[in-house]
Every structure is written in C-alpha cells, then in structure tokens.
Amino acid sequence: MxxxxxxxxxxxxxxxxxxxxxxxxxxxxxxxxxxxxxxxxxxxxxxxxxxxxxxxxxxxxxxxGFRSDHSMASQSSNPQSIHDFTVKDARGNDVELSKYKGKVLIIVNVASQCGLTNSNYTELAQLYEKYKGQGLEILAFPCNQFGAQEPGTNEEIVEFACTRFKAEYPIFDKVDVNGSNAAPVYKYLKSSKGGLFGDSIKWNFAKFLVDKDGNVVDRYAPTTSPLSIEKDVKKLLGVA
Structure with a gap:
C-alpha cells in the first residue's frame, strides 16, 4: 500500500x-x-x-536510466525514405528496411481470397524470378481490410503464397493500410504518392514502386497487372 x-x-x-x-x-x-x-x-x-x-x-x-521495453515496429521521427522504417516480418521479428538499400522495390498489400489473387501472385512471382538477380525485391504486406479476404494467420498466409504460387520474396506481418491504425510505412507510402481519387488504398494488390534510394516513384491501382509495370521496373534497375 x-x-x-x-x-x-x-x-x-x-x-x-x-x-x-x-x-x-x-x-x-x-x-x-x-x-x-x-x-x-x-x-x-x-x-x-x-x-x-x-x-x-x-x-x-x-x-x-529508467527504461521500458519497446517491441513495436518503428519509424524515424522525420522519415526521408522507405529505408528509415522498421517493420515486422511474418514471425514478429523486426526488419529494418534499410537492408534493401540499392534494391528496387515493389511494395504490395496482398490477400489470399480476392478475385485478383491468382493473377497478381502469379505475375509477381514471374517478375521476381526474372529480376531478383538484378536488384528487384518484392515486399508483400497481408491486409484484411478489403472484404475480409485475408482472414488467415501469418503462418497460413505464408504457406498459401509459397506453396501455391512459389512466392520466394518476403511476406511480412499482417497490417492495416488505411485508417488510424495503418502501418507507419503505409502512411508514408500514401503521403508520398496519392491515388487518383485520394490517398487511401482502394483494394487488395495496390502497388508502390520504390527506387534504389528508397524514394517512392510510382503507384499502381489494384487492377494494374504486375507484368504491365515491367518496363518501369527495368528502367529503375537500369536493365535494357
């Protein structure tokens, strides 16, 4: 007392x-x-x-020196690029996005039960297989905000993507991409490249293209197929 x-x-x-x-x-x-x-x-x-x-x-x-634990993924107070963020992987471990310096990134919110799932996962795997050796990385963030089409656990999501679509690129922790609880990295992506009808992500498989320095250079609608942006990826990679 x-x-x-x-x-x-x-x-x-x-x-x-x-x-x-x-x-x-x-x-x-x-x-x-x-x-x-x-x-x-x-x-x-x-x-x-x-x-x-x-x-x-x-x-x-x-x-x-009174300290408290800080286990949540974080960001710098004034992020200048994607490389300033730390996110959670599917197992809950921190991943500093600075590890992707020098890589061209496609950042995409994925779902397992969407009408766009088959085409997007298939073409993302094709792009990754073709350009991963030349500096392309794909960062997939599961999200259940659109039609509740990503209801599974992280383990189930990873197993689905890797088994059915041979996804070899990293799949991260499930996040919100809209609203007050949106992941900080997605708040930054949206503020860097607004959509045609506002900043909010409209549906599963919205795509952001990030250059080697971590700058967001383009944004594509959920219905834009991954293979249709191949020319933009090649330009950033410096591939003829």
Missing part, C-alpha cells in the same frame, strides 16, 4: 539523510511511477530537500 504524501514529507523533514539512503525497492513502494510509453535512454529525477540548519538546498538523484 502506498504511503500518503504527508508521511513522505514527515520522513524528509525529520531525517533527509535517512530518506535518501532508502533502497530503490523501498523508494518505489512510496512513489507510484506512471507507465512510460516510450523508452528513455538516460534520465535523472532529482529532489531538492531543505537541509536543517542551512539556508541552501541540495539536489540528490533518486534514480538513473
């Missing part, structure tokens, strides 16, 4: 040295620390205590 503020003041005034020598465990039983939503790399909480028989005050540190 927490002590009252009056009891703490009495302890400070009667014996400040005794108060400062209390163990951290005892101290935290006196003072309730609010939850911390962001990690703190360094920090000092100080207390100025009036010393008896003295007109000056003394500042004493109470604790240092």
């Amino acid at each position: 927490l002590c009252s503020s009056a009891r703490i003041r009495k302890l400070i005034n009667s014996s400040p040295k005794q108060f400062l020598s209390i163990s951290k465990r005892t101290l935290f039983s006196f003072v309730q620390i609010p939850p911390i939503s962001h990690p703190i790399t360094t920090g000092v909480v100080s207390s100025s205590i009036n010393q008896p028989n003295s007109t000056s005050t003394s500042t004493k540190p109470l604790f240092l």
Whole structure:
C-alpha cells in the first residue's frame, strides 16, 4: 500500500539523510511511477530537500536510466525514405528496411481470397524470378481490410503464397493500410504518392514502386497487372 504524501514529507523533514539512503525497492513502494510509453535512454529525477540548519538546498538523484521495453515496429521521427522504417516480418521479428538499400522495390498489400489473387501472385512471382538477380525485391504486406479476404494467420498466409504460387520474396506481418491504425510505412507510402481519387488504398494488390534510394516513384491501382509495370521496373534497375 502506498504511503500518503504527508508521511513522505514527515520522513524528509525529520531525517533527509535517512530518506535518501532508502533502497530503490523501498523508494518505489512510496512513489507510484506512471507507465512510460516510450523508452528513455538516460534520465535523472532529482529532489531538492531543505537541509536543517542551512539556508541552501541540495539536489540528490533518486534514480538513473529508467527504461521500458519497446517491441513495436518503428519509424524515424522525420522519415526521408522507405529505408528509415522498421517493420515486422511474418514471425514478429523486426526488419529494418534499410537492408534493401540499392534494391528496387515493389511494395504490395496482398490477400489470399480476392478475385485478383491468382493473377497478381502469379505475375509477381514471374517478375521476381526474372529480376531478383538484378536488384528487384518484392515486399508483400497481408491486409484484411478489403472484404475480409485475408482472414488467415501469418503462418497460413505464408504457406498459401509459397506453396501455391512459389512466392520466394518476403511476406511480412499482417497490417492495416488505411485508417488510424495503418502501418507507419503505409502512411508514408500514401503521403508520398496519392491515388487518383485520394490517398487511401482502394483494394487488395495496390502497388508502390520504390527506387534504389528508397524514394517512392510510382503507384499502381489494384487492377494494374504486375507484368504491365515491367518496363518501369527495368528502367529503375537500369536493365535494357
């Protein structure tokens, strides 16, 4: 049970040295620390205590370096490119997109039960097979926001894509691409290249083309077939 503020003041005034020598465990039983939503790399909480028989005050540190875990995928405060983002893979591990520096990227929101699934997965696999050795990477983000057509677990989604369509490119954690809970990387993609009728993703298999420096250079509708953008991919790859 927490002590009252009056009891703490009495302890400070009667014996400040005794108060400062209390163990951290005892101290935290006196003072309730609010939850911390962001990690703190360094920090000092100080207390100025009036010393008896003295007109000056003394500042004493109470604790240092209080940290909280930060397990969510993140982004820099002012992202300049796709390479500034960290996302989750299908197993929940962090993946820094900076690992794709020097690669041309197709970033696409995928679904397993859509009318566009067969054609898109088939042609994405064809593009990847043809150009992966020349610097193309495809980043697939499952999304269940359109007709609830991606209801499975990450494991089921990966198994479906890899078994049925031989998808060898990375498939990431299921995300939202629209709304307040949209993944930060998708907020950035949409702000970089708005759609014909607004920024929102309209359906499964919307595609973003990203150059080797992480800049979003083009955006394609869900109904645009992957093979139809091959010429744009080749241009960024520098392939004749």
